[in-house]
Amino acid sequence: MGDDAAFHYVAMDFGGHGLSSHYYLGVPYCQENFVNEIGRVVAGGIIGGMFSCIFPEMVDKLILLDTLPFTMDPKGMENMLTYRRGAIEHMLQAEAFQKPRQVVKPEEMLQRFLKNNNHLNEECGRLLLQRGTTQVATGLMMNRDRRVGLLEYSIPFLTRLLVHSIKQLQAQVLLIKASQGYFNMERGITDKSVMLLVLDTLRSVLKEQFQYMEVPGNHYVHLNQPQNVADIISAFLQSKERLPHL
Missing domain, CATH: 3.40.50.1820 (Alpha/Beta hydrolase fold, catalytic domain)
Structure with missing residues (x-):
């Protein structure tokens, strides 16, 4: 993007997204x-x-x-x-029926993500999942709050x-x-x-x-x-x- 030395870019995750914390129960996302x-x-x-x-x-x-x-x-x-x-x-419905976050194998997670976001290519899908998931012992969990x-x-x-x-x-x-x-x-x-x-x-x-x-x-x-x-x-x-x- 040319000479960007004068700029400082910030990639921000809103609450409930990416690496940011989820809101407490009863606090709406708006x-x-x-x-x-x-x-x-x-x-x-x-x-x-x-x-x-x-x-x-x-x-x-x-x-x-x-x-x-x-x-x-x-x-x-x-x-x-x-x-x-x-x-x-x-x-209220989302909070009443919250389920534990599902753990999915990385490649399966990627394919699900691309299926639900078919305008993205594979490279972008992998990039977004770096911020949008958390690595655990048996696979990946989505970070995004369902609410x-x-x-x-x-x-x-x-x-x-x-x-x-x-x-x-x-x-x-x-x-x-x-x-x-x-x-x-x-x-x-x-x-x-x-x-x-x-x-x-x-x-x-x-x-x-x-x-x-x-x-x-x-x-x-x-x-x-x-x-x-x-x-x-x-x-x-x-x-x-x-x-x-x-």
């Missing part, structure tokens, strides 16, 4: 808690977007890799109680809150969209409409502070094909000028 964790370290993606709006003076540049700065739902107000109820019910999946029930941003939050940003923002990523054109109209809404809002509010790039690859392009994003990210971090559109 994006707001992850924002608190960033306050102690630094990270990116949806959580980074929220952090950049809540603590705008602490962030100079925000990079979004095939993700949006917030969880959005066009029917957020109508669905708010549903999200809240779902979060509570599923957390983390409940993030799908996080309260989504409403449109008015989206605009207000983006207006708080002081950072320059780079959004890199993968052509076959999470928001590709084959997904439902809801996902596409959300993507277009957020892009239009970022462009209209941030103007020259916002840059949008599209690269070939899937949601894991930064792992599978880092050369597709490395130069873009490096130039964004090192330059105060806008990147030329591809």
Whole structure:
């Protein structure tokens, strides 16, 4: 990524992920808690977007890799109680039926992981499992807390809150969209409409502070094909000028 001597990169595991501890029973996994964790370290993606709006003076540049700065739902107000109820019910259910973590042979663990994440290649799968598992005498155990999946029930941003939050940003923002990523054109109209809404809002509010790039690859392009994003990210971090559109 060029001359990175001036930068210090941090790879962070949120609570319940990778090498970080699990939350206590009764403490839900939600994006707001992850924002608190960033306050102690630094990270990116949806959580980074929220952090950049809540603590705008602490962030100079925000990079979004095939993700949006917030969880959005066009029917957020109508669905708010549903999200809240779902979060509570599923957390209680997950805690009530927690099973001991399964120990699996390394190669079997890798094949299971790749089957559930078919956009990853084998090299990336092995790399992620280094942080995502713990070695024991008879094999590997997954580190991820099963309750983390409940993030799908996080309260989504409403449109008015989206605009207000983006207006708080002081950072320059780079959004890199993968052509076959999470928001590709084959997904439902809801996902596409959300993507277009957020892009239009970022462009209209941030103007020259916002840059949008599209690269070939899937949601894991930064792992599978880092050369597709490395130069873009490096130039964004090192330059105060806008990147030329591809």
